[in-house]
Every structure is written in structure tokens, then in C-alpha cells.
Amino acid sequence: MNKRSFIKSLGVGLAAIPMFGKSEALAMANQIQPLLKGNVLKAGDTIGIIAPASAVTGEDSITLTKEVLEYFGFKVKEGKYIRERYGNLAGTDDQRLEDLHAMFSDKSVAGILCVRGGAGASRLLQRIDYDMIAKNPKSFDRIQ
Incomplete structure (x- = not known):
């Protein structure tokens, strides 16, 4: 991933929220670049x-x-x-x-x-x- 694809994914996702809703906007952004998620943090981490x-x-x-x-x-x-x-x-x-x-x-x-x-x-x-x-x-x- 580079800066350009990161910003493009973010921009598409944010711009699509008012038109399609959160879940559809995330799906559109993920088609460009999959969203990376860290693990859920727990005590001891x-x-x-x-x-x-x-x-x-x-x-x-x-x-x-x-x-x-x-x-x-x-x-x-x-x-x-x-x-x-x-x-x-x-x-x-x-x-x-x-x-x-x-x-x-x-x-x-x-x-x-x-x-x-x-x-x-x-x-x-x-x-x-x-x-x-x-x-x-x-x-x-x-x-x-």
C-alpha cells in the first residue's frame, strides 16, 4: 500500500457514507484497498x-x-x-x-x-x- 492508494481508499469510503451508508461505503473502499485491522487489545498486551x-x-x-x-x-x-x-x-x-x-x-x-x-x-x-x-x-x- 502506498500513500496514494491509502488516501484514495479513505476518500472513496468517506465520500460514499452520505450516499450509501457506512457498510456500503466500507465495501466500496475495500474494493480499492482492503481495510487492515489490528487485533482486539486485551489486558496484558x-x-x-x-x-x-x-x-x-x-x-x-x-x-x-x-x-x-x-x-x-x-x-x-x-x-x-x-x-x-x-x-x-x-x-x-x-x-x-x-x-x-x-x-x-x-x-x-x-x-x-x-x-x-x-x-x-x-x-x-x-x-x-x-x-x-x-x-x-x-x-x-x-x-x-
Whole structure:
């Protein structure tokens, strides 16, 4: 999968929702590129936390995220550069991309949670290794 096919699938699916409904829109998007789904997370699984966009503004958000995940029985693995700062971003593009790729390629990580979102993540889209992600599908979400 590459950026173009990913965006095309996403666009077709989103555009079709008002016309056909959610299930039909997903079917249309899947005809272009099958939707990848990670496993359902369960207590004992490891969740990787990264910041692929904006910098984390304080240690509290990282600490709180870890405490909540651990409370529900998950193990937590922090990205190498989660505390980095490069202007308003959580490290350089290379550092943020390295964290993203490292979490997807790490077999011990069952899911990935982004502690920050933002436009900085779009700077990574052309450089993401979509084939590696397709071979290592994981639950992927963000909090903010």
C-alpha cells in the first residue's frame, strides 16, 4: 500500500457514507484497498505510545496515559523520541517517523496510541513504509 492508494481508499469510503451508508461505503473502499485491522487489545498486551505530530506539552499527559493504560491491565512501551521537541513538533520528522516505524515493526507491541495529534503528522505521510505496516497491522489511535 502506498500513500496514494491509502488516501484514495479513505476518500472513496468517506465520500460514499452520505450516499450509501457506512457498510456500503466500507465495501466500496475495500474494493480499492482492503481495510487492515489490528487485533482486539486485551489486558496484558503492550501498547506503544508515541507523539508523531505536536510536542507533548508536559510530562503529565505521558504519565496520565501510562497510568490509565496500566490501570486497565496493559503494559506500556514509550517511543524513543516521545519527549523530544523540535519547534512545535515532537522531534524532527526523522525521529517521529522512526518511532512510528519502530512501534509497527515491534512484535511485542499489540497496539499504538498517539498521545498527541496534529498537522505535523501529515509531514510523514510520503515517507511512511506502508508495506511494513501492512505486514504488521495493529490497533492505532490517538488521544487528545
